Amino acid sequence: MQKSKSPLRKENSMKRRILSAIITTALTLSALSLSAFQSNQTYETTDLMTGIKAASHETVKPDDAFKSAYDNFSVELLKKCFDGKSNTLISPLSVSSALTMTANGANGQTKDEMEKVLGSGMPLDELNKYLSSFSGSLTSGENFKLKNANSIWFRDEENRLTVEKDFLQKNADYFGAAIYKRAFDNSTCKEINNWVSDNTDGMIDKILDNIPRNELSRTF
Secondary structure, rough: OOOOHHHHHHHHHHHHHHHHHHHHHHHHHOOOOOOOOOOOOOOOOOEEOOOOOOOOOOOOOHHHHHHHHHHHHHHHHHHOOOOOOOOOOOOOOHHHHHHHHHOOOHHHHHHHHHHHHHHHOOHHHHHHHHHHHHHHOOOOOOOOOOOOEEEEEOOOOOOOOOOOOOHHHHHHHHHEEEEEEEEEHHHHHHHHHHHHHHHOOOOOOOOOOOOOOOOOOOOO
C-alpha cells in the first residue's frame, strides 16, 4: 500500500526548493570563485545612481504579518547555512535586503516566488517599506556602532543586461543603495573590496578574489 503525500508536505517541499535556489543565488554573490576573468583593457566605473534622488516614503512599524514572514525566512536561512559542524554567523536582514533589492528588478513568476520566500506572499512594495523601516530603526549604541550599506555591481554589457530607472529608484528610496556598472575584470575586485572596506571601517578588507566569467551582477 502506498501512502499519499499531503498537499501541505508538497507545498513545503516546493517552498524549500525555491528558498534553496534563491539563497544559493544570493550566497554566490559573496562567495569566492576559482575562475578569473582576465582582461588587458582598462574600464571606467559608471555610477548608475547619478541623478537619482531617494524619495521619502511612509515609515511603517513591523506588524504580525511581517514579523512572522521575517522569522520564517530567518529560520529557513539558518537551516540552509548551518552544516552542523561549525559555528554559523549570518545576518538575515542583510540577506533579506539583498534579495529584496534583486526582486525589485523581477517580474512574473520569478517575482511571485521571491515574494513567497521573502515575505510569505507579502507584496514586494510592502516588503520594501517594512525592511526599510526596520533597518532604519536599528541604531548605534554607547559601546557599539551599527553601519548599514548596500550596493549592486553590474557587468557592463548593454546587449545582455539593461538596468531600468524604476529599479534604481526603488533601491534608492528603500535601501539607499549604491549601484555601479563596469566591466568585470581583475581591477573590479579591487574596487569592490575597497568599497566594502570603506563601508565596514576596514573590518572587512577583502570579500572577493575574482569574479566568474559568466556572472552579470554582485550584491553587497
